[in-house]
Amino acid sequence: MTPMFSHIPADQRPTLEIFVDGQSVQARRGDTVAAALLASGLDVRRDSAVSGVPRLPYCMMGVCFECLVTINGVGNRQGCLIPVEPGMQVEIQRGKRELGK
Amino acid sequence: MSVLHSDSYDLVVVGAGPAGIAAAAAAAAAGASTLLLDENAGPGGQVWRGLTTTPLTNREMLGKDYWDGEAELGKLRASGAEVIHRATVWSIDPSLQVGVSHGGSSRIVQARKIVVATGAMERPFPIPGWTLPGVMTAGAAQTMLKSSGLVPSEPTVIAGQGPLFWLLAGQILRMGGRIDVMLDTTPKGQLAAALPKAFGFLTTPYFRKGLKMLAEVRSKVRIVKHVTRIEAHGEGQLDRVTWETAGGKRGEMASRLLLLHQGVVPNVNLAMSVGAAHDWDKQQLCWRPRLDEDGQSTVPGLYIAGDGAGIGGVGVALARGRVAAHAALTAMGRKAPASGLSAARAELAKANRGREFLDLLYKPAEQFRIPEGDTIVCRCEEVRARDILSAVEIGASGPNQLKAYLRTGMGPCQGRLCGLTVTELMAKARGTTPEQIGYYRLRAPVKPLMLSELADLPQEPAAVKAVVR
Amino acid sequence: MILRDVLIIGGGIHGCATALNLRHAGATVTLFEKDYAGRHASGVNAGGVRMLSRHVAEIPLSLRSMAIWERIGDLIDDDCALDCHGQVLVAESAADFETCKARVAELNRLGFTHEELLSAAEVRRILPAVAETCTGGIISRRDGAAQPARATTAYRRKAASLGADIREGVAAGLPRFQNGLWHVDAGGESFAAPKLVIAAGAWSGRIAAHLGEPIPLVPVAPMLMITSRVPRFIDPVVILRSRILSFKQFPNGTLLIGGGHLGQADIDTNSTVLDWRKLQISARTVSELFPVMRSATIVRAWAGIEGKLTDDLPVVGPSLRHKGLFYQCGFSLHGFQLGPAAGAAVAELVTEGRTPVDISGLSMARFNAA
Numbered sequence: 060m061t062p063m064f065s066h067i068p069a070d071q072r073p074t075l076e077i078f079v080d081g082q083s084v085q086a087r088r089g090d091t092v093a094a095a096l097l098a099s100g101l102d103v104r105r106d107s108a109v110s111g112v113p114r115l116p117y118c119m120m121g122v123c124f125e126c127l128v129t130i131n132g133v134g135n136r137q138g139c140l141i142p143v144e145p146g147m148q149v150e151i152q153r154g155k156r157e158l159g160k
Numbered sequence: 161m162s163v164l165h166s167d168s169y170d171l172v173v174v175g176a177g178p179a180g181i182a183a184a185a186a187a188a189a190a191g192a193s194t195l196l197l198d199e200n201a202g203p204g205g206q207v208w209r210g211l212t213t214t215p216l217t218n219r220e221m222l223g224k225d226y227w228d229g230e231a232e233l234g235k236l237r238a239s240g241a242e243v244i245h246r247a248t249v250w251s252i253d254p255s256l257q258v259g260v261s262h263g264g265s266s267r268i269v270q271a272r273k274i275v276v277a278t279g280a281m282e283r284p285f286p287i288p289g290w291t292l293p294g295v296m297t298a299g300a301a302q303t304m305l306k307s308s309g310l311v312p313s314e315p316t317v318i319a320g321q322g323p324l325f326w327l328l329a330g331q332i333l334r335m336g337g338r339i340d341v342m343l344d345t346t347p348k349g350q351l352a353a354a355l356p357k358a359f360g361f362l363t364t365p366y367f368r369k370g371l372k373m374l375a376e377v378r379s380k381v382r383i384v385k386h387v388t389r390i391e392a393h394g395e396g397q398l399d400r401v402t403w404e405t406a407g408g409k410r411g412e413m414a415s416r417l418l419l420l421h422q423g424v425v426p427n428v429n430l431a432m433s434v435g436a437a438h439d440w441d442k443q444q445l446c447w448r449p450r451l452d453e454d455g456q457s458t459v460p461g462l463y464i465a466g467d468g469a470g471i472g473g474v475g476v477a478l479a480r481g482r483v484a485a486h487a488a489l490t491a492m493g494r495k496a497p498a499s500g501l502s503a504a505r506a507e508l509a510k511a512n513r514g515r516e517f518l519d520l521l522y523k524p525a526e527q528f529r530i531p532e533g534d535t536i537v538c539r540c541e542e543v544r545a546r547d548i549l550s551a552v553e554i555g556a557s558g559p560n561q562l563k564a565y566l567r568t569g570m571g572p573c574q575g576r577l578c579g580l581t582v583t584e585l586m587a588k589a590r591g592t593t594p595e596q597i598g599y600y601r602l603r604a605p606v607k608p609l610m611l612s613e614l615a616d617l618p619q620e621p622a623a624v625k626a627v628v629r
Numbered sequence: 630m631i632l633r634d635v636l637i638i639g640g641g642i643h644g645c646a647t648a649l650n651l652r653h654a655g656a657t658v659t660l661f662e663k664d665y666a667g668r669h670a671s672g673v674n675a676g677g678v679r680m681l682s683r684h685v686a687e688i689p690l691s692l693r694s695m696a697i698w699e700r701i702g703d704l705i706d707d708d709c710a711l712d713c714h715g716q717v718l719v720a721e722s723a724a725d726f727e728t729c730k731a732r733v734a735e736l737n738r739l740g741f742t743h744e745e746l747l748s749a750a751e752v753r754r755i756l757p758a759v760a761e762t763c764t765g766g767i768i769s770r771r772d773g774a775a776q777p778a779r780a781t782t783a784y785r786r787k788a789a790s791l792g793a794d795i796r797e798g799v800a801a802g803l804p805r806f807q808n809g810l811w812h813v814d815a816g817g818e819s820f821a822a823p824k825l826v827i828a829a830g831a832w833s834g835r836i837a838a839h840l841g842e843p844i845p846l847v848p849v850a851p852m853l854m855i856t857s858r859v860p861r862f863i864d865p866v867v868i869l870r871s872r873i874l875s876f877k878q879f880p881n882g883t884l885l886i887g888g889g890h891l892g893q894a895d896i897d898t899n900s901t902v903l904d905w906r907k908l909q910i911s912a913r914t915v916s917e918l919f920p921v922m923r924s925a926t927i928v929r930a931w932a933g934i935e936g937k938l939t940d941d942l943p944v945v946g947p948s949l950r951h952k953g954l955f956y957q958c959g960f961s962l963h964g965f966q967l968g969p970a971a972g973a974a975v976a977e978l979v980t981e982g983r984t985p986v987d988i989s990g991l992s993m994a995r996f997n998a999a
Contacts, residue, residue, distance in 0.1 A: 063294060063314050063417045064301075067335050070215035070309035087308065089213045091201070094308040104293050104396070108571075108858045108882070109542045113396045115293035117539070117577075119300035120206060121199060122281045122427065124540065124572040133264075135572070135608060135857060135926045139303075140246070142201045251905065259905065268905065435900070555786060557665060557797070564672060564778030567881075572857055572928055603929045604903060608857060612923035615912035617905070 062100045077147040079103065086143040093119060093126040093138035096149070105152045127152055164267060165242055169195040171488055172258050172271035173241075174249050174430065177205020178229070178474050179466025180277035181236045182481030186500070188241035190489050195269065196236070197247040197260055199607075203233055205279050205466075206299065207474050210307035221335060222306065225474065232478065251604035252276070252434045256461050259604070266613040273461045273488035276431050277481060280424035280467035283446070283524065284581050285320065286531040289392030290420065291539050294399075298328045298421035311337025314416035317401045319343035319390050322423040322522040323370065329377045341413055342377070343387040345422065347525045348406050354520035384411060388527060392418050422524040426468045429576060433602040434459050440595040443519050444471055445529065446580060447599060453505070454487030455480055463488055471519075475511035483508055530584050537585065538578040540571020545585060552589045559583060559600045572608055575600045633657045633794070633822040635979055636813050638801045638836065639829035640664075641671035642777070642965060643957045645784035645795075646972020647826055647979075649705070652791035654980045659822075660793060661815045663800035663832075664899065667781030670830050671965065673933035675853055675875050675887040676777045677866055678966045680743050681716040681769035682732075686942055686990025687967065688741055693986050694970035695771055701969070707783035712880050713773030714864035717747070717755060719766045719918065725870040726765040733767060743769050758862055758919050766870075774866055774877050777965055784968070803839045806951060824953045824979050831896050831936040833958035842950045844996055845939040846959050850894035850901040850932035851887065852908055856925040858882030867918070874914045884925060886915050889962050892932040901932035937961045945971050945991040947978060955979060956993060 066087065074085040077092075079101055086095035093116045096103040104113035105127065116126035119139045126138035129150040138149075173184040176198035188194040204211035208229030216222050236243065244262060251259035256271045282297045289295065298318060304310040311332050316339050318329055325342075332339055377383075386406040393400040402412040425446035428438055436457035438447040448470040455463045463484035466477040482504035490501060531537060531545045543566045548556075551565040559575075559582050562568045568582055569575030575582075579600055587597045635651055637644045640662025648660045666672075678698050680691045702708040720726040733746045747766045753759055755768070789795045799816035804825055806812070811825035827833050834846035859882055866877040868888065875888040890907035894900075908930055916923045938944070938959035948954035957975045960967060970986065977984040 061314060063312060063316075064304055064310040065313035067216075067309045067311055067337075069218060069221075069335075072215050072309075087215070089201075089210075089215070090308045094304055094310060097304070098308070098310055107542065109540075112291070112542075113293050114291065116296065117291075117300065118282065118297050119303040120281065122573060122576045127572065133610075134924065140199055140201070140248075251903075253902065555782070560668075561665060561778070561782070564667070564776070564782065570929070572926075574928070603931050605927055605930065608926040608928045610923075611856070611912050611916060611925045611927055614905070614909055614927060615916050615923065617909050 060100055060102060062098050064097055066098065075143060075145045077143050077149060079149045080151055088143070090143050091139050092128060092130060092141050092143055092147070092149060095143050096128070096138065103151055163244060163262060164195070164269065166193065167267070168270040169193045170272045170492060170494070171195070171275065171485070172197065172269060173275045173277060175205065175277035175279055175466065176200070176203040176243065176245070177277060177279045177466055177477065178207060178232065179279070179477040179481035180205070180275065181232050182478045183275040183277060183465055183485040184241040184243070185232070185236040185239040186482045186485035187489060188239035189235070190494060190500070192489055192492070192494055194239070194241040196241050196243045197249055198243070198245050199248045201245055203236070203243070203245070204229055206303070209303055214306055215309040216306065222331070248607050249430065250607050250609050252430060252462070254435060254459055261609060261613055264610070264613070266609070266617055268617065272492055273463065275463045275465050275481070275484045275488065276468060277466040278427045278430050278468045280471055281427045281576060283422050283425045283529070284577050285420040285422050285528060286535055286537055286581050287390045287392065287420070287528065288535050289394070289398070291536050292392050292394050292398045294394065294397055294416055295392050295418045295420065298324060298419040301419050302328045302331065305331060305335065311335050312417050313338055315340050315414055316417040316419065317341050317343060317413055317415045318419045318421070319345060319387065320421035321346040321524065322421060323518065324424070325421045326370070326373050326377055328419070328421070329381065330373045333377065333380050339381050340415065342381050342383045343390060343403050344383055344385045345387045345390070345525060345528055346522065348386045350521055350523065354517050357517040357520055388525070422528055423522055424467065424471055425580060426470060427576070428468065429574060429602055429606050431457060431462070431464055431468065432599070433604050433606045434462055436462060436464065438599070440593070441470065443516070445523065455484040456487065472512060472515060476508065479504055479508035479511045529581065530588055531581065537581050538568040538571065540573050540577070541567040543568045548582065548585055549589055552586060557590070558586065558598050562586070563600065569600045574602065574606065630819045630821055631659065633659050633820060635824040635826060636811060636820055636822045637661070637826045637828055638804070638813070639827065639833070640666040640785060640795065640797060641669065641828060641830055642667070642781045642784055642968035643671070643960070643971055644826070644828035645781060645788050646968045647828060647957060647975045648793040648795065649784055649788035649791060650973045650976030651979065652788060652793050654976055656980055658793045659820055660788070660795045661799050661801035661813065662795070662797045665797045666785035666795070667778045670933045670935035670960070671781040671968070672778035673853070673931060674777050674965050675877070675885055676774045676965065677716070677875060677877070678711060678713070678775050679716050679769065679772045679866065679963070680966070681767065681772055682718050682868060683963070684942055685739065689987040690945065690967055690970050690974065690991070692743065693973070694967050697969035697973065698775070698966070699771070701780070705783040705787040707779065709775040709780035709783060710880065711773060711775040713771060715768050715770045716772035716866040716868065717752065717766050717768050718868050718870055719752060719756070719759065720764045720870050721762055722871065723764055728870060729765060729767050743771065745770070755865060756863060756867065758921055760918050760920060768865070772866065774879070803836065811953060824955070826955045826957055826975060826979065828957040830958060831894065831934045833936055833956070837956070840948070840951060840954070842948060842993070844944060844959060844993070846936045848894045848896045849935055849937045849962070850892040851889050851935055851962050852892045852903055852911070852930060852932045853885060853887040854908060854911065854927050854930040855886070856884040857928050859884065859925065862921070869914070869918070872914050874911065874918065876915055876918070884922070886911050894932070894934045896934060899934070901934060903930055903932060935960070935962055940995070943967070943991055944993055945974060945988050946993060949993045949997065
């Protein structure tokens with residue numbers, strides 16, 4: 060899927076590798092997890108915890124909680140507040156999050 | 161959470177936007193032990209987001225107002241204040257103890273005074289389809305632009321009103337991003353209503369800049385004026401936006417991205433959870449904290465600065481931050497520079513000019529604040545306008561009863577994205593005022609907290625409490 | 630002056646249930662609630678519908694209440710989201726388990742059969758996620774949980790639809806007895822009735838003291854925490870023998886952690902102050918019992934204001950000092966399940982002078998012993 064957003068040519072930051080549901084993604088250093096996901100071109104829609112409808116980030120500033128993801132095994136993290144780090148394992152949350160992961 | 165140098169500080173500041181930076185810098189420079197906590201990866205808040213890391217290093221791109229933040233940040237760095245990023249404050253209690261989470265563990269810190277500078281958030285914009293993937297706030301797009309150099313590259317619609325609406329469009333276009341149509345929701349006749357208050361605005365630098373920005377955007381993008389209805393359509397993903405104007409004209413556009421904006425409102429969750437009294441602001445149509453002239457709330461020792469004290473913009477935020485810091489220093493009996501408080505107050509009075517004009521001009525229309533029918537009000541719990549009206553019919557008299565009936569406001573966002581809508585919707589349905597209806601009783605933790613972090617809090621002699629009502 | 634058969638002070642589940650039953654008996658009623666029905670303990674408690682582990686003096690009332698809960702939808706037109714998968718008391722040591730054995734034997738001797746002893750293996754079968762330290766337990770199979778605010782509101786609504794005059798946002802003045810009638814001034818009006826019921830929760834102590842009949846009631850603020858939604862992993866409600874904990878998963882997936890650690894209550898301002906040190910103990914207890922809980926996210930903590938009596942038993946019955954006065958208060962953190970039967974029993978006492986359910990152990994008489 061073509062991403063809705065693209066990096067401007069002036070953005071010359073180095074990239075780093077993260078994994079989204081096991082798939083390798085090149086993210087830019089300094090991006091938040093939520094921004095990296097939106098720029099990845101992958102289908103990163105999570106399921107809502109109530110009815111399971113798809114959702115994507117809405118506010119990108121920490122208030123809407125639509126960007127919740129599992130990062131390195133810890134669930135319900137606000138992807139818009141956390142910068143990417145090399146090797147980070149990101150899982151898209153489908154439905155209610157399982158306890159213990 | 162070993163990064164903290166101490167368990168107690170003269171001043172704890174929450175939020176590293178303009179107000180928080182100014183407050184922490186002023187306090188630390190005057191010798192107060194100062195801790196600045198911010199949940200983002202770097203300083204700047206929303207307006208100076210990405211100040212130290214933005215890939216938009218060509219200064220033309222974000223303009224002078226953005227880069228002005230560097231000077232304030234420089235003062236903060238020189239001041240000796242302890243600054244911690246990615247630190248989430250989850251509780252403040254009336255004895256000024258601060259629960260803060262950082263790096264997967266939590267601590268409780270005792271403050272003598274606190275400045276809450278949690279800023280603003282965009283007003284909820286509950287239109288049909290606003291929960292579809294591909295519908296975002298304009299502020300979200302601006303965040304992506306400033307911190308990641310990301311601009312819309314697929315068919316994009318921007319809808320709403322207010323200074324940020326135009327500013328963002330200008331920035332996206334300047335950087336080669338894509339905007340197909342702008343839906344201006346400013347109601348017909350509102351400019352005429354605002355004009356009597358325009359004098360203050362005309363004397364501000366915003367006026368000239370604003371005109372330039374409008375001209376630039378208008379020359380490049382199709383603009384639909386006086387839009388009265390907007391709907392987002394799609395199955396699991398936005399694919400089409402439809403609209404209607406005051407003149408009855410309908411339009412539609414195939415679109416992957418819809419950016420919504422109808423102004424900003426104070427982000428009140430933290431201050432309310434401490435028990436600070438808030439009043440309904442009839443002009444800005446939002447809650448604002450009840451403050452004295454120093455910015456002190458009804459909770460002794462708890463100051464509120466920046467847009468969280470009432471929307472005023474960068475200049476006002478800086479001034480309020482400095483006023484609060486100097487007042488807190490004075491209250492602690494610390495020797496602040498004699499001229500500090502009066503100079504900060506003068507700065508504040510000047511910065512406030514022109515606000516009333518903008519408030520009147522960009523007062524959002526009722527149909528974009530008070531939805532009906534199937535439109536979702538509470539995104540987290542997926543509660544619709546008609547559910548709320550039914551609950552009112554069987555006797556729900558305020559937002560707190562609605563929580564019990566429908567779970568509105570009980571999801572992870574804790575009412576941030578539905579609170580204002582619920583208050584105004586219930587006020588309208590019951591034929592009363594937002595003030596009478598009130599707001600959610602907000603609870604700590606104001607941000608979700610891992611159970612293990614609470615279980616593993618270090619044992620400290622200090623009492624560990626937070627208020628709820 | 631507005632003349633009624635009965636006046637009720639307090640719009641929790643108790644006052645509202647009494648109002649409803651009085652209407653069934655044909656009595657005219659006005660109920661005063663200073664905030665709104667279910668604003669305090671009745672609306673913000675853990676929602677436990679529990680016969681398990683009750684003091685023997687409460688058991689007859691609790692059994693009668695359970696029978697009403699099981700057909701609650703017929704009575705108040707709302708199922709209150711009642712969800713019954715039993716409640717389990719978990720023993721965490723050999724000594725705990727011995728206490729459990731003795732308890733079940735004692736109840737059997739008294740003729741009560743609702744509590745059954747469980748071996749450690751049986752507890753693990755019912756609660757697969759429970760820690761290895763569990764040594765057994767007791768189950769009450771008909772128990773469960775409901776949504777407290779919804780239940781209290783449904784009682785209020787049904788009572789009103791049957792003709793009870795429910796006045797929310799109206800604080801009752803202190804009552805006085807004059808010319809054979811109880812007088813209450815409220816909301817700028819005067820009310821009088823031959824009968825008065827005090828069902829004012831944490832605020833009841835003040836009224837009792839004013840009437841010269843002090844009861845050792847302390848306002849307290851039991852604290853609760855709730856997590857975000859997770860997939861179902863526990864069916865019954867869990868309580869402990871030796872530590873404070875009540876733990877359950879609602880049908881929507883959220884997990885409620887409570888049990889009675891206390892914050893501070895201020896009955897003049899309706900405010901409560903959480904004690905994070907004690908919530909920390911709750912967090913530790915639950916994560917020791919269910920290690921998987923460490924990764925749960927707490928989205929909210931709160932406290933309700935409740936009246937606790939020194940012996941942790943309520944007062945349900947007539948005043949010993951005044952004619953026409955009845956108490957229904959001091960439920961000491963476990964009154965929600967008792968609401969339906971207490972409302973029925975007090976309505977019977979008010980209209981007929983007696984009730985078939987044995988509430989002798991809940992009488993005011995126990996405070997006059999000294």
